[in-house]
Amino acid sequence: MEKDRVNIQRVIIIGGSAGSLEVLLEVLPQLKHDLKIPIILVMHRKATAESTLVNLLSSRTSICLKEAEEKEHIRNNCIYLAPADYHLLFEDDLSFSLDYSEKINYSRPSIDVSFESAAEVFKDNLVAILLSGANSDGTNGLREVQQRGGLSIVQDPATAEVSFMPRSAVDAKVADKTIAVTELANFINQL
Amino acid sequence: MEVKLNEEELGLLLNDLMEVHGYDFTSYAKASLRRRVNRLMSLDKFPSFAEFRYKIKSDSSYLKRFVEEITVNVTEMFRDPSFYAILRTKILPQLATKPFIRIWHAGCATGEEVYSMAILLQEAKLLNKSLLYATDINPDVLEEAQKGIFQLNYMKQYSENYVASGGREDFSSYYTANYDRVIFKDQLRSRMIFATHNLVSDSSFNEFQLIMCRNVLIYFDKDLQERVFTLFDNSLEPLGFLALGSKETLRFSAIESKFQQVKDQKIWKKIE
Numbered sequence: 103m104e105k106d107r108v109n110i111q112r113v114i115i116i117g118g119s120a121g122s123l124e125v126l127l128e129v130l131p132q133l134k135h136d137l138k139i140p141i142i143l144v145m146h147r148k149a150t151a152e153s154t155l156v157n158l159l160s161s162r163t164s165i166c167l168k169e170a171e172e173k174e175h176i177r178n179n180c181i182y183l184a185p186a187d188y189h190l191l192f193e194d195d196l197s198f199s200l201d202y203s204e205k206i207n208y209s210r211p212s213i214d215v216s217f218e219s220a221a222e223v224f225k226d227n228l229v230a231i232l233l234s235g236a237n238s239d240g241t242n243g244l245r246e247v248q249q250r251g252g253l254s255i256v257q258d259p260a261t262a263e264v265s266f267m268p269r270s271a272v273d274a275k276v277a278d279k280t281i282a283v284t285e286l287a288n289f290i291n292q293l
Numbered sequence: 294m295e296v297k298l299n300e301e302e303l304g305l306l307l308n309d310l311m312e313v314h315g316y317d318f319t320s321y322a323k324a325s326l327r328r329r330v331n332r333l334m335s336l337d338k339f340p341s342f343a344e345f346r347y348k349i350k351s352d353s354s355y356l357k358r359f360v361e362e363i364t365v366n367v368t369e370m371f372r373d374p375s376f377y378a379i380l381r382t383k384i385l386p387q388l389a390t391k392p393f394i395r396i397w398h399a400g401c402a403t404g405e406e407v408y409s410m411a412i413l414l415q416e417a418k419l420l421n422k423s424l425l426y427a428t429d430i431n432p433d434v435l436e437e438a439q440k441g442i443f444q445l446n447y448m449k450q451y452s453e454n455y456v457a458s459g460g461r462e463d464f465s466s467y468y469t470a471n472y473d474r475v476i477f478k479d480q481l482r483s484r485m486i487f488a489t490h491n492l493v494s495d496s497s498f499n500e501f502q503l504i505m506c507r508n509v510l511i512y513f514d515k516d517l518q519e520r521v522f523t524l525f526d527n528s529l530e531p532l533g534f535l536a537l538g539s540k541e542t543l544r545f546s547a548i549e550s551k552f553q554q555v556k557d558q559k560i561w562k563k564i565e
């Protein structure tokens with residue numbers, strides 16, 4: 103375990119809301135199996151949605167995909183899903199923390215909360231990607247990612263099923279780059 | 294730009310709190326703590342960490358606010374309905390054989406969980422021989438909990454949770470509405486005892502048949518979690534139950550071997 107921890111160089115965190123599930127279902131099968139980095143998914147969903155989303159997503163990839171657990175150490179070549187109804191935070195020892203505080207942007211998990219926490223811990227090793235969605239969660243988080251030297255990527259609003267969320271980030275000038283859905287897997291594979 | 298704490302500053306702050314006020318937050322999980330402190334500094338418009346630190350050191354009334362705001366007190370009635378369904382169908386029938394039932398809600402926040410339990414006990418006709426000890430580190434939320442007054446607009450959600458947990462009564466029969474508030478029936482409240490108790494520093498104060506500590510341990514580091522598990526172990530009768538939050542576990546803890554997990558549930562039975 104210690105070894106994995108030391109080895110973590112880059113981390114990808116992806117936030118999405120309405121219309122982003124389709125993006126993930128398209129991107130996941132195209133990811134290379136020996137992906138050297140961890141990916142963390144923060145998706146808006148119903149508080150009661152239990153294991154179904156994990157099952158659905160993991161059916162699309164051979165990479166280990168699981169719900170992030172409290173105090174679990176982040177490992178490379180693993181995809182983690184933020185559990186429903188908790189905010190997902192990151193500790194300095196590269197483990198996950200859960201938090202049941204107030205919703206942010208009407209959301210728990212909130213993308214802003216996870217992006218901000220990830221930015222503090224991973225700094226310029228972080229790549230944050232904001233997908234389709236119908237509220238402005240994620241924009242403040244991306245700003246923090248940029249301020250801490252990380253890379254801020256936004257799904258090209260023109261390719262988003264619901265463009266409000268990526269549009270909000272682009273308008274706030276917190277996107278280093280916009281990427282079309284069709285380019286996304288390729289981009290991740292080359293990191 | 295907002296003032297944000299770095300790790301060193303958080304360390305200084307935790308030290309002050311301990312040395313000046315005897316409050317020990319050093320074993321809390323740092324990510325959430327840092328977020329809460331940043332939030333408080335920004336809410337109260339502190340221009341710098343130095344000023345915030347000075348205020349905490351020198352103003353004990355501000356310390357009260359600090360404790361109130363740093364703890365996360367969000368809660369719900371019948372949160373995780375399937376958990377309450379198991380309490381109803383599997384756990385309470387086992388407690389029913391006891392002459393007297395003592396339940397401890399550790400970290401009860403504003404009490405929604407305690408009222409939910411009182412309703413279960415009432416429906417199982419066990420309330421009269423039960424006592425619910427509800428404790429928290431935050432005196433402010435306990436004062437709220439004691440009143441039994443909640444916002445009317447939450448009742449729809451709570452009523453749905455209640456039904457999903459297997460409740461068959463009319464949920465609104467448990468409270469009286471008054472404008473935008475509701476007050477829960479005295480009968481439910483009559484079996485509750487509220488007191489401050491700090492899981493970090495206070496010791497065992499009774500023996501219980503059931504301890505509920507849900508969504509509190511996620512804020513503690515591993516060492517503190519371990520200490521609190523020992524405290525619970527010392528406060529549980531043989532064959533008593535420990536119930537944790539849906540993302541918390543007794544697995545990998547030193548006391549795990551003394552307990553048996555209720556299948557697929559975050560509930561453990563003390564077997565030795």
Ligand SMILES: C[S@@+](CC[C@H](N)C(=O)[O-])C[C@H]1O[C@@H](n2cnc3c(N)ncnc32)[C@H](O)[C@@H]1O
Pocket residue numbers: 202364365366367368369372399400401402403406428429430431434490491492493506507508509512538
């Ligand atoms: C998120 S709430 C959980 C409420 C309820 N049990 C639930 O699951 O909905 C966490 C509670 O733990 C309390 N708490 C935090 N640290 C504590 C400590 N050291 N001792 C006792 N309670 C503590 C907080 O004040 C807060 O009310």
